[in-house]
Amino acid sequence: MDGLKFVGKRIPKKDAPLKATGEAIYIQDLKVPGMLYGKILYSKYPHAKILKLDISKASALPGVKAVITGGDVPNNFKFGFLKDNPPLKSGKVLSTRDEIAAVAAVSQEIAEEAIDLIDVEYEELPGIFDPIEAMKEGAALVHEEFPSNVLKMPWKFVHGDVEAAKKESAFIAEDTFSTQWVTHCCLGTSGCVASFDVGNTLTMYSNTQIPSLAQGDFLEALKAFGLKNKRVRIIQTVIGGGFGSKLDTYAYEYIAILLALKTRRPVKIVFSREEEFLATSPRQPTITKISQGCDKDGKLTFREMAMVLDNGAYTSWGATTPSVMMVPISSLYKVPNIKYTAKCVYTNNTYSQAFRGYGNPQATFAIESCLDQLAEKAGIDPVEIRRINANESGEVTPQNFRITSCGMKDCIEEVVKRLDWKNKCKRGNGKGVGMASLIHVGGAARVYKSDGCGTIIKVDDNGKVDVITGASEIGQGSDTIIAQIVAEVLGIPMDDINVINNDTDVCPWDVGAHASRTTFVAGNSALGAAQKIKAQIMEIAAKNLGEPVDALDMQDGIIFSKNDKEKSIPLGKVLRKAHYSLGGRMLVAEHFYDPPNENFDQTFRGNLSVSYAYGAHGVEVEVDRETGQVKILNYIAAHDVGKAINPMLLEGQIYGGGLQGIGYALGERMIYDKGYLKNGNFLDYKMPTVRDVPPVQAVIVESDEQAGPFGAKGIGEPGLVPTAPAIANAIYDAVGVRIKDLPITPEKILRALKEKEGQKA
Amino acid sequence: MKKEINFTLNNEKVTVEADTQWTLLYVLREVLEMTGTKEGCGYGECGACTVVIDGQAVNSCLYPIMEVEGRNIITIEGLMTKSGELDPIQKAFVDEGAVQCGFCIPGMIMSAKALLDAKPKPTEDEIKESIEGNLCRCTGYVKIIDAIKSVAGGR
Structure with a gap:
């Protein structure tokens, strides 16, 4: 797409000056x-x-x-x-x-x-603090009014015939993986x-x-x-x-x-910081049994997963994370036979909720760790097994996801090239490489009956534009992305656009800042509204200039005739002429965009998202055999984003997500001991600091998603989805031990190394 | 018990009737209603409340107001010029994409200011050292480091 003036450009975030001067009013300041x-x-x-x-x-x-x-x-x-x-x-x-x-x-x-x-x-x-105990017959009930500690939400997805596929598989890997509570650590409580x-x-x-x-x-x-x-x-x-x-x-x-x-x-x-740790809802801990198989050529034959989630004492939307876990479980790589069950179990622990990725990181940790185990059994290079089974555009997955744009293979190749995979793997010197891929919703997710977002655009007498959007701004940059899209369509400077996004009395409906959906949905909504207001502007300008609408264009807030550049009129003047005349009018347009995606049916099938986001992360680590410390020497995060509306802000999502993923993989853990939180402060909860930032490259792969605004897909969550398994796989390559329980602490590595030595001796 | 405290705040003389138990952060936010300095934890572990006192970056949430007598304090509100232009560090944070939710940013910028005032051309390691007490959950720190580097002319 040539000739774009605003879309695709590294434009600073609109509200950054407000935040960098301390003028921004947070809830703490009100x-x-x-x-x-x-x-x-x-x-x-x-x-x-x-x-x-x-x-x-x-x-x-x-x-x-x-x-x-x-x-x-x-x-x-x-x-x-x-x-x-x-x-x-x-x-x-x-x-x-x-x-x-x-x-x-x-x-x-x-x-x-x-x-x-x-x-x-x-x-x-x-109390009951272990979900496995809580599931047992005769276990004391957390809620006496319910018949069981297992929530009445039967998560089950079956496709094909897993049992038959098992018999026909040349190689099978199976194991159990578990993940921990981690919390968001928003700096503003x-x-x-x-x-x-x-x-x-x-x-x-x-x-x-x-x-x-x-x-x-x-x-x-x-x-x-x-x-x-x-x-x-x-x-x-x-x-x-x-x-x-x-x-x-x-x-x-x-x-x-x-x-x-x-x-x-x-x-x-x-909330005080202590309350923020205690009384907000973390990512749910999981215990996952997984089994995957392939034929003699490395083609995946089946994937079977059974999960138990610690729901805690109460139920939030977080109990629906298995629906998003199904995305990678059914559709990460081409897998013809799938069986998945999940149980959310009441305990006397804290109750879990949504956290970036919404279940996908837990599922992908098991899938991608186990995929390396399978590759080893089959004698196939980890990269090769991913190439063989990679998703492709045109595919319809077992859950009926219709894959449109798909840059998965390109992401894998970026990782291979930038990590120098061939020369860096299997060195056996304490250094190793690992990789993992991801699929996530990239074109919204129809979780509710509506997945839409509304936009209203009004233009004032001076040619300034107010864009009133349902999209929430939580730091991700929707204010800027939406303004860039409107600026591009209208041909007006970014500074002439004001984005209003924080008042339900004024802003149209939006389902929320979730599912990496804002650029895609709010972007499409803004695009539609901008096109509508542009049509109104051009109609009035055409009358004023005595030119047909088709002959007109607008740049830098000036409307001109493409035939005769002398014939021009500033936007503000068009508006004043429209307003201050007999039977005058104001210029307002609205557009509601509800994507053509589908709710799941009873069998959990349906095209949840209009498009899907892909990516691959590769990491080189060095493991100290004496201390168990893991040092990340190089980190590559390649993401298929459709089209980067703003590469600078997009890199920020990848870097930020990536470091959250590194925290998840290597250190973060809420320590609950019989229901009591033991490390509810920043000193003891090891959130990454600037000292934990590895050399990192954010690689943007553009696949031009036809349904996205200017080709864009979502990128809010993917940055942390494949991080933990990529690191776990690299550690295995470096020192030959596989840690299956997050976080991968030095203690766990040392214990595993010791066990391995013991087995040898 | 209250006591009169005199200090220089953003190049202006200030007198405050302060309870001896108050912290500098409390006085800034609650008494002087300067909310640019943020409280992220209240116990000196996140750096969101960083201000510069006599050239040193400090956590104002731990700093007793009684210790402020006669000192020279700069907060985030003191960086912009009177004509409303951003300080080069603020501008770099904006231009380099170092700001997301922004809650940690005033503290980050004040840590960077203390560093760059003392050392206009810091190494990357010195940059990291200067902000290792400032937590950020959004950015992964990469563009924050880039921003500080760009002010230092290191790009």
Whole structure:
């Protein structure tokens, strides 16, 4: 695509100056007149009866305006995917993050003091912390109202005949892999301000990633609280990181609403860092049994996977991660026979939720680690087995995904070339290389009934353009991508475009910043709206210039005739002429784009996404046999992105995702010991620092996706999907030990090396 | 107990009636309502609250206000020129794509400022050392390093 002025260019992020000067207002920075400060009391035990809950001292503290407990939640209201989570718990607690009381006070300090004055007596109960134990016959029930600890969500996908394929396979590899809890570590913690006006319209200042869905959740809550037929307005402050953590509504938000209702004043709750670790929902831990086979030539014959997920004590949208795990399980490489089952199991642990990749990293860790095991059994180079089985455009996968653009092979070859694979593998000197590929949704994901996004464009009398989008900005750069698309279509400078994206009273509906969908869906929506407004502009300009519409073009905000460049008119003048005339008009256009993808049917088949994103990561590591330390010498992340609307921002997604993946692979872990979080702070939770950044190359492969805006596909999540298995495979190549349990710590490597030595001796 | 504290803040003399228990961060954000300096953890492990005191980058969340008497403090609000132009470090962060969610960025920039004021041409290792106490979850740090390098004329 030649002649593009804005699309494909390294244009700085629109809101970066605001953020680099400290002017951006995050939820932490927001003060509303009359605002009170809310604070939550959490359970002391992971499983206990509440024998006594005395709030009298807290209520009597000067400056305290309200203290609420489970009894103050009207109509037994519960939230969450299975409506199993009361915002304040009564009678019994099921995890150490259970909210049992909350305070609103005139200052943060008084609110904290009041929390300390709440007197609780518990009777501790034995808990269940291991999902395998919780699945056993006769295990104590986490929720007594349900018949089993296994959630009634039967995840099962079957294609072809796995048993027959097993018999016909020349080689089979099988093993068990497990993954840990990791948390988002958004630098800006979670928070909100809830405020009611005299008519009981609720305004929530929020850092949610799902304003339209959150609006629905809060409306439902208001109804339960006796406020029927009211309005909810969500205003997003600048959001200090998302990564999936704000993809659901949380107890603290309902608590803020209840406190605001009780006090008739705005109430702010912002998490401390300790609370952020304790009371936000991490990536779900998994235990995966996997078996894969191939024929004598290395062609995959089947893949069988059975997973157990620790759901924790309550159920969020995170319980649907198996639906996204199915994407790689059914469709990463060409596999004719598939069997997959997953069980989400209640325990007395923290409950899990969405985290960048949404189950895909857990599944891909097992698939890609096991694929190397299979390649070894078959005597085939790891690269070769991936080449043989790579996805291709035109393919229809077992889940009925229709593969349009597919740059998987190109990504693999980029890794091979840039890592110098041939010379770097099988050296046996403590250095090794490994790789892993990925598939992810790249053209939205129809999880809900609508997967759409709306855009409104209005042009003012001076030729300045407001783009009002449903797309949430969580740091990923949707503000800039959308502006680039509009600038390209209209032929106006980036600075003339203002993107409004944070107010449900103004912005059209959008399903949320998830599934790497924003560039694709919001981009297509903006593209459609820009084309509509351009048609209006050209129609008026044509009349003014006495030229046919077809003869006109616009550049730098000037409309001119392609036949006669002397005939031109600035955009602002066109608009003023349209506005200030008898029967005048304003220029506004709207466009709702809902992609032509499909919900899954009962058998989990359906074209979930309009297009699919591919990638391959390759890594060279050096393993110290004495200490077990892993050093990354070189990291290649090649991604098929369709078309890079903004290569600079796109590289930022790959670098950022990649380092999150490295953290997941090598160090990060929330340590829960019998329901208690042991490392809920930055010192003990080893999130990567600048010292952990390896030499890294982000390689952009463009496959020109026909359905994408200017050819683009999604890239928000893929950066961390194949990281852990690529590293695990490289470690195996370096020192011959395979670590199957994340994170791959030096201790695990040393233990494995010792075992290996023992076997030799 | 409150006490009067005098210091220089972004090249202006300031007097604050401060509780002796307060931190510098608390005074900046809650008393002076300068919210450019962020609180990411409150215990000195994330660097979001970094300011420059007498040329040194420090975590303002741990810094007792009583220690500030007579000192010279620069915060993120003090970098832009009076005519509204970005400081070269701020501009580099914008132009190099080093800003995503942005919550860590004021602290990052202040760490970079302390470094570059003391050492206009730092090595890559010195750049990393200067921001190793500043956590960022979005960027993978790559473009942050690039931005600081570009100010140092190292590109």
